[in-house]
Amino acid sequence: MAKPRIAFFDFAGCEGDQLQIANLEERLLDILDHVEVVSFREVATNHSDDYDVAFVEGSITRPEDEIRLKEIRKNAKVLVALGACACIGGINCLKNFLAENVYREEVYGASARWFPTYAARPLKSVVHVDAEVHGCPIDPNEFARITKELLLGRAPWIADFPVCVECKQAGNVCRYEMGRMCLGIITRAGCNAACVSEGAHCWGCRGLVPGANLDAARIVMDRAGSDRKATQDLLRFFLGDTGAAL
């Protein structure tokens, strides 16, 4: 069997997820045995439009992004969204809570009218996405695992339960018991509760867990006594494209 040809693309984002892949370093060499990378701007100069799997980073923020993404979708047999911006819109969606003229002038200043933009959105709002590697940034180990599962022809395992599960596995003291706010109760796991284990709280970067009970979560957050504004800011930070953001 010919090696699958893979390509990396990016839209509005920091290319941090591709950097995480480059960070696999020596492990990358083993994985590259099974694939042929035809396009990876961050680490190589070659480029080809003949590929089987497209890994796409970043969110869609301009009308012309849509045309390019649809072209990528047409070329690829499998399209994998990479990171929070691509999977859930991520922090780019913060601008969706501002008036268009406000954020355009903020970014482009006097030449704002030369640059058409629209509300930031995840890839799945534009094209069909076959698999998602969540997180901001992505976890290189999870990327490697999902890639291997695709290579073996298996449906990738993607956590479908909230971060609380991984916090309990890690033995962390619950942020709510410490009187703090945390989005782990509605956020998709898979990060091994990285932020909570390091003493912070969950920011929701992996998006909503399927079936998230948002009504209950709002009551829980209200009971925790944080002010509404702080809760709103936290919910908008990564989850701006979801029903969670107030």
Place this chain on the structure above:
Amino acid sequence: MTTYTVYKEQLPELFETWSRQYALYVPGKLREGFYDLVPWKKGQEIAWEFDVAYNSPKRFLLPPKEALITFNRETYEAAPVFEAPPQILFGVHPYDVKAINQLDQLLESGSPDQNYVRRRDATVIMAFEPLTVSPPAFWASVGAASVAHGYDLYWTKIGPASFTVEVGSAKGEELLQAAGTVLPSTPGDKEGARRAKARILAKARRNGLRYNWEETPRLLSKCWDSPLWRRYSQMCLACGSCNLVCPTCYCFDIREEADDALKKGVRTRYWDGCMLESFAKVAGNHNFRPKAQDRYRHRYFRKGKYIYDKIGELGCVGCGRCVRACTAGIANPLKVFNELWEETAHEY
């Protein structure tokens, strides 16, 4: 079995001796109001007054993540992975000993869980009579205030610097004598232990079921259609916290990962929980408990009836951990069972 009296000043040497051969865990303070079994090191302060270990002791016997087999995709060979480090759990409250006894029964019966059995065999349990009661705990009312077996040694603090130690196994007795002679307890010390137990039992009884716990399976069998399940489960976040902190929940999921060369791989099990939405998802994407309400009810039936039907005791030892862990405030076996009892009171 013999009861010995041990003095506080003998402990450092005992701990030191044990820690040479065992991974030794003792109650420690994590932060104000939070305690857990922590690795012992020289100078470690023991939190004698701990009300409950934040994490249940099941993690020492059934780790959150455990490799089961390694396999080779080319030769189709597989080999079991067994890890069973010798360990001493010092300071396990009786309700947690009861939970471990229950895991022993459930995991060692039928087709024994080899990984569990090996870890259990390598584990020494040193029970400790509680000195305080965690506010949501109700162990005194579910038959978990004392245990007759399941410990190697049972420690009771009878004074500011003295303990009685009941022997539960030959191994325990040997470990107790490992750092010099300890003397059998005087009748006075034994009386002190009896009083200490009575004192904590009186405190624990302030919170409890309003009926005899043995009625629970019968109670539940009348409550399948109770409106309570919906009322509570509306708030359920399906986060599985109540399952995962439970000392008697033992369900797990199995996943495999290949190495980067795609030649070998490891099969690993992870803690799972029946409150998670995908727990009951089977082939063809069918979910036989798709709603939070179904799952919520299932957990209480599991704790109050299904386990009882198997082994004759409740699957809940009243530790109160799920009550604390539930951010939505709905996981509460005591409240649920008591409310169901009141709901059906007219039927008795």
